[in-house]
Amino acid sequence: MTTRREIKVTIIRTNPETDMKPRKVVYTVPYAEKMRVMDALNYIREYIDSSLAYRWSCRYYAKCGLCAAMLNGKPGLTCYEAATDGMVIAPLPNFPVIRDLVIDRREWDRRVNTQLKGLIAPEPESSSTK
Amino acid sequence: MSQATADRIVETDVLVIGGGIAGPRAAIDAKRHGARVFMIVKGIYGSSGCSLSPSTANSTGPWTDLKKDSVDRQFRNIVIDSRQFMCDQELAKIQAQEGGERLVELERWGMVWDRDAQGKISIFPSGKLFPGMAVIDRWITFGRNGTHAVGPFWTGHGTVDILRDQVNREEIPFIDETIVSDVFVTDNAVTGALAYDYFNCKTLLIKCSAVVIASGDYAQVYYPHTMVSGENSGDGFALAYEAGTQLANMEMFEYIHLHFAYPDSARGKAVLETPSESGGMAYIRNSVGDRFMERYNPKAKELSPMADVALAILQEAKEGRGGPHGGAFLDFRHIPPSVVKRSVPGRFEVIEKLGFDIRKDLIEVYPAVHTTSGGIRINPECHTRVRGLFAAGQVAFAIGDSMVEGATGIVDALIWGKRAGEFAAAYSRSNKRLESNLADVQEKVRLMKVPLEAKSGIPPIKVMRRLQRAMWDGAGIVKSEQSLRKTLEVLEDIRKSMVDQMSTKTKTGIFNHEMREAIEVRHMLTTSEAIVRSSLTRKESRNRFHRSDYPRQDDEHWLRFVIAEKTREGMKITTEPIEFPYIKPGVSP
Numbered sequence: 001m002t003t004r005r006e007i008k009v010t011i012i013r014t015n016p017e018t019d020m021k022p023r024k025v026v027y028t029v030p031y032a033e034k035m036r037v038m039d040a041l042n043y044i045r046e047y048i049d050s051s052l053a054y055r056w057s058c059r060y061y062a063k064c065g066l067c068a069a070m071l072n073g074k075p076g077l078t079c080y081e082a083a084t085d086g087m088v089i090a091p092l093p094n095f096p097v098i099r100d101l102v103i104d105r106r107e108w109d110r111r112v113n114t115q116l117k118g119l120i121a122p123e124p125e126s127s128s129t130k
Numbered sequence: 131m132s133q134a135t136a137d138r139i140v141e142t143d144v145l146v147i148g149g150g151i152a153g154p155r156a157a158i159d160a161k162r163h164g165a166r167v168f169m170i171v172k173g174i175y176g177s178s179g180c181s182l183s184p185s186t187a188n189s190t191g192p193w194t195d196l197k198k199d200s201v202d203r204q205f206r207n208i209v210i211d212s213r214q215f216m217c218d219q220e221l222a223k224i225q226a227q228e229g230g231e232r233l234v235e236l237e238r239w240g241m242v243w244d245r246d247a248q249g250k251i252s253i254f255p256s257g258k259l260f261p262g263m264a265v266i267d268r269w270i271t272f273g274r275n276g277t278h279a280v281g282p283f284w285t286g287h288g289t290v291d292i293l294r295d296q297v298n299r300e301e302i303p304f305i306d307e308t309i310v311s312d313v314f315v316t317d318n319a320v321t322g323a324l325a326y327d328y329f330n331c332k333t334l335l336i337k338c339s340a341v342v343i344a345s346g347d348y349a350q351v352y353y354p355h356t357m358v359s360g361e362n363s364g365d366g367f368a369l370a371y372e373a374g375t376q377l378a379n380m381e382m383f384e385y386i387h388l389h390f391a392y393p394d395s396a397r398g399k400a401v402l403e404t405p406s407e408s409g410g411m412a413y414i415r416n417s418v419g420d421r422f423m424e425r426y427n428p429k430a431k432e433l434s435p436m437a438d439v440a441l442a443i444l445q446e447a448k449e450g451r452g453g454p455h456g457g458a459f460l461d462f463r464h465i466p467p468s469v470v471k472r473s474v475p476g477r478f479e480v481i482e483k484l485g486f487d488i489r490k491d492l493i494e495v496y497p498a499v500h501t502t503s504g505g506i507r508i509n510p511e512c513h514t515r516v517r518g519l520f521a522a523g524q525v526a527f528a529i530g531d532s533m534v535e536g537a538t539g540i541v542d543a544l545i546w547g548k549r550a551g552e553f554a555a556a557y558s559r560s561n562k563r564l565e566s567n568l569a570d571v572q573e574k575v576r577l578m579k580v581p582l583e584a585k586s587g588i589p590p591i592k593v594m595r596r597l598q599r600a601m602w603d604g605a606g607i608v609k610s611e612q613s614l615r616k617t618l619e620v621l622e623d624i625r626k627s628m629v630d631q632m633s634t635k636t637k638t639g640i641f642n643h644e645m646r647e648a649i650e651v652r653h654m655l656t657t658s659e660a661i662v663r664s665s666l667t668r669k670e671s672r673n674r675f676h677r678s679d680y681p682r683q684d685d686e687h688w689l690r691f692v693i694a695e696k697t698r699e700g701m702k703i704t705t706e707p708i709e710f711p712y713i714k715p716g717v718s719p
Contacts, residue, residue, distance in 0.1 A: 017638050034484050038395040050589035051635040053643055057178040057359045060396040060480075063287065064177050064359065079395050080483065098329075099641045109174065109306075113298055121238040 007031045007083060009040050011052070012090035013100045022097070029083075036060070037071060037078035037089060041101075054078070054101040068092055069101050135571050136324065136335035142168040143558040144551070145323055145336050147310050147366065148344035149173070150181030151286075151540060152523025154293040154302075155547030156342045156554065161300045163555035168336060169297070169304035170325055172345070172646070173361045176294050180346055180359045180501075180524075181543065184286040186254055186269040188537035191230025193251040199266055201226050206713065207266065212535040214673060215689060215708065215715045216379070218527075220510055223712065225529040225538075225545060232544035233270065241292045244274045244283075256536060269537050289540055307641075308334060310365065311649045312574045313341055313373045313519065314566040320373070320518030321566040324574050328646045331639045333575055339563035340518040340554040343370055344547060347502035347524040348657045349383065350650075352606065353598045356499040357389065357398035363650045364657035366525035370506040371656055375514035377694040378527040379504030380657075381664040384674050385607055387440035388414075391457035391496035396484060398498040401460055402477060405432040409473035410465040414439065414458050415492065416451040422458070437674055440497040444608060457496035462488040497607055501539065503530045503673075504664070507693070512550035518561065520554045522546035580630070581648040587633025590647035597624055597654055605662050610679045614666045621659055629655065659701055660694040667692050667703045685715065 006028050014022045029043045038056060045052050055066040060079045067078040070090040078089070078101075095103035144160040146153045149171030160167045173179055190204045205226035209219055237243060246252040254269040273284030297304070307329035314322045320341050325334040348364025349356040371377055386403060390396045405412040414432050416422045426442045427434040434442075443458040453459060462470055467488055471478045478488075486493050506514055506521035508528060513520055523543040524530060530542060581590060597620070604617030629652065634644035670684040671677050690705040 015638060016640065032393055034396075035393045036395040039393050042395065046591050046595055049635065050591050050644060053636070053641050055174070057173050057361060058180075058182060059359065060390075060399040061183055061359075063182045064173075066174060066177055082485070099638065102641050105174065109176070112176065113294065115298075119240055 005031060007040070007085040007087075009037075009083065010086075010088045011041075011044075011100070012088070013052070014091070014097045015099055016097070024088075031083075031085075035083045037069075037076075037081050037083045037087070038067060040083045041078060041089075052101075053099045135333075135568070135575055137332035138327075139335045139337065140168055141337045142166045143338060144168075144340045144342060144554045145170065145338040146342045146344060146551075147323075147369070148179075148342075148346060148523065148525075149175040149304065149306065150179040150344065150346055150523065151289055151293060151543035152181075152525075152547035152550070153342070153344035154290075154297050155544050156344055156520075156522055156551035157302045157304075158293065158296045158300055159548045159551030160340075160342070160555040161302055161551075163552055163559075165340075165555035165558050167302050167551075168338070169302060170308050170310055170336075171304060171306040172309050172365070173306065173359075175304055175306045176290060178359060179361045180286075181290050181540075182286045183357075183359070184289075184537065184539045185283040186256070186271045186285055186537040187229075187233055187289075187540045188256075188269045188535060189229030189233055189541045190226070190268055191233055191251075191270075193253060193270060194230070194268065199268060201230075203266070204229075204268070207535060208529060209713050213529070215685075215710065215713075216382075216673065216691075217529060218708075219710060219712050221508075221528050224510055224549075225542065228545045228548075229541040232541065232548065236289060236292055236544070239292050239296055241272060241288055244271045285540060289544075305334070309646050309649050310345075310369060311578050311652075313369045314570060314574075315373050315516055315519075316564045316567060318374065318516055319561070319564055320516060321564045322571075323369075324571065324578070326578060326645055326649060328642050329640070331642050331645070333578065335566075335571065337563065337566070339558040339561055340520060342512075342520045342522060342550045342554050343506060343525055344521070344523045344543075344550070345369075345525050347383075347505075348654075348661070349499040349501060351598060351601045351654050351658050351661070352499045354394045354397045355496075355602050355606065357386065357400065358499070358501070363654055365650065365653040366521065367506065367660065368653035368656035370514060370516075370519065370521060370525075371660065371694065371696055373514075373516050373519055374696060375516045375519060376507040377505065377660050377664075378507045378691045379664065380660040380694055381668050381692060382503035382673065382675055384500045384503060385440060385497050386500045387436050387443060387497045388460060388495045389498040390484070391453060391455035391494040393484075396480075397496070399480065400477075401481065401493055401495055402474070404436075405460075407474055408462060408465060408477075409469035412465065413461040414443070414495075415461050416446045416458055417453055418451055420451070422446050422451070437676075440607060441676065443495070443497060453494040455494055455496060457494045459492035460495050461492050463490065463492075499606075501530070504692075505530070508546075510549070511553040512546055513553060513557070518554075518557055520550040520557075522550035578645075578649065581632040581634045582637065582642070582645060584631075584633035587631045588628055589635055590632050590644050590651050593624060593628045593632060593651050594647055594654065596628070597621065597651065597658060601658055601661070605658070605665055607674075608676045608678050609665055610677060611666065612679075614662050618659070618662050618666075621655060621662065625655055663701055663703050664692045664694055667705065689715065 272288035345366030600620035604613040
């Protein structure tokens with residue numbers, strides 16, 4: 001276990017309204033034992049730059065998948081993976097970037113939402129529940 | 131109404147706020163009863179909110195062995211064992227009667243309940259795992275036998291997916307990443323709502339005759355000491371309160387004791403839900419290595435009721451025997467890792483992921499808030515006292531989730547969601563919609579945009595964190611008159627000196643999460659004030675509500691609901707005796 005007091009993380013940030021292309025921004029955040037990537041993002045949002053945009057919901061349940069990003073070049077959940085010194089956090093590839101780590105999921109969600117998944121049993125009580 | 135009020139106007143009959151289980155279930159039934167429906171989801175529909183997380187569903191049904199269990203027995207369990215008479219018995223009766231029906235219906239729509247080798251729906255042996263907690267074995271599950279990354283089962287996920295399929299079949303329009311800021315009321319009847327679409331950064335005015343609030347619980351006011359998802363900031367309680375209806379028993383919430391004590395983002399994730407879950411009995415130790423539960427409860431030890439263990443953990447820390455994060459330590463060293471891995475593969479993976487080696491490391495654990503018991507006052511038709519305002523799921527004061535009984539959240543959301551949808555549709559059919567007051571709408575739009583237009587000020591997240599810290603410090607698991615008063619002072623200070631000073635650093639026209647946070651802060655303030663004032667009023671301890679200055683349960687004076695409502699002078703708190711139409715306390719069954 002590292003005893004480092006602080007770590008540096010690089011975030012690939014984009015603001016489509018003002019940036020021609022993504023910017024690399026390095027942040028120094030205090031290290032806490034067993035800290036996750038999301039703890040670093042939360043620290044930055046609270047203490048350094050509240051405009052840092054990223055999605056999150058379930059926190060360490062790995063159930064919602066909203067916080068997914070590229071962590072050192074590999075896709076992962078920021079709530080689930082460890083924060084390490086020198087790591088690079090970038091938005092998921094293959095999606096248009098909306099802002100910072102937020103990607104455009106609309107087409108993906110539309111496709112998921114318009115799939116018909118279940119086979120619907122007829123109205124009278126299903127015998128399969130007996 | 132002038133076009134200048136909002137960027138987009140939607141006309142509908144029933145507006146559903148919330149996209150977990152109760153919300154979509156309400157939308158489906160409202161649509162099937164002939165209403166036009168529009169659904170607003172604060173996160174991303176299908177991928178956010180707490181509805182994804184419940185692991186089991188608890189109800190009698192066709193799987194029930196009638197020699198051992200019945201609807202009537204379940205009703206008695208809810209009223210006597212789980213709620214200890216602190217509930218509306220009319221609603222409890224419906225909860226016991228309709229749960230099975232809703233779960234069977236879910237299966238007809240494609241849900242695959244776990245079955246045994248004979249093909250019968252298998253009942254999860256909760257009684258064995260949670261002694262003293264599950265009243266009787268009647269939990270059914272989805273995804274129990276599969277291999278999965280994290281968390282024991284996937285019942286919540288399954289339910290959300292199946293409902294999404296139905297929402298899609300009914301072609302119900304919805305918008306996600308949008309937060310409702312206000313509900314408009316004229317002559318005590320709902321006329322519409324105002325929302326902010328923070329993805330597109332547009333205001334949205336909804337004209338409707340009925341609103342179903344299904345926005346989930348408020349436990350985010352205790353962040354990070356909570357297991358709930360980011361969406362559960364208690365918006366619905368504030369909307370209902372401002373609209374003029376009553377909130378009941380807001381001081382009551384549930385908590386679980388064995389959560390990771392650090393890091394913050396994993397706080398609120400249960401290491402175990404019960405020490406016996408891990409194949410053998412995991413020990414709970416304090417910082418000097420004692421299995422301290424032997425002192426508090428020599429017989430049951432680690433398997434004492436959850437509330438007792440949680441209070442003991444806090445007490446040990448108070449007496450200087452807590453861990454670095456104020457918690458106690460879970461010890462698996464005497465259980466072979468292979469046994470733990472086989473018993474709870476998901477939890478084992480989470481523990482390993484955080485870098486713990488259970489052969490030699492102790493894991494620090496700390497209690498965290500789980501869910502809300504109180505909420506918006508409803509009748510059996512889910513109607514509040516504001517005409518056209520309905521509520522369902524965790525935000526409503528129905529039966530709610532209870533750790534004593536366990537796993538009632540999904541069933542609760544399905545039952546009351548369906549009812550809310552059905553009765554909201556009926557209401558909108560027979561009541562003409564009134565127009566919202568134009569000046570009121572314009573004022574609310576102006577107020578909403580203040581943080582966006584302010585050139586400088588306090589970022590909303592700073593205000594939110596101050597509120598959350600004050601709530602946990604003074605209105606957390608154990609509270610007293612003194613600690614509650616202190617929290618109330620902080621809340622008042624935030625309202626006076628910070629809320630109007632909020633300014634979002636984000637000024638872009640796309641994905642302004644800070645605007646969502648600014649609206650959440652306003653809602654959290656109202657909700658928190660109701661929690662603190664209700665806690666101050668209840669001068670006793672019962673179930674999971676602990677006052678250090680009134681440690682005893684006092685049925686003689688406090689078998690009452692604590693009610694919060696809005697008046698011209700501010701928040702008014704009253705109490706109301708509970709009616710016992712079916713079972714009376716003290717009368718043996």
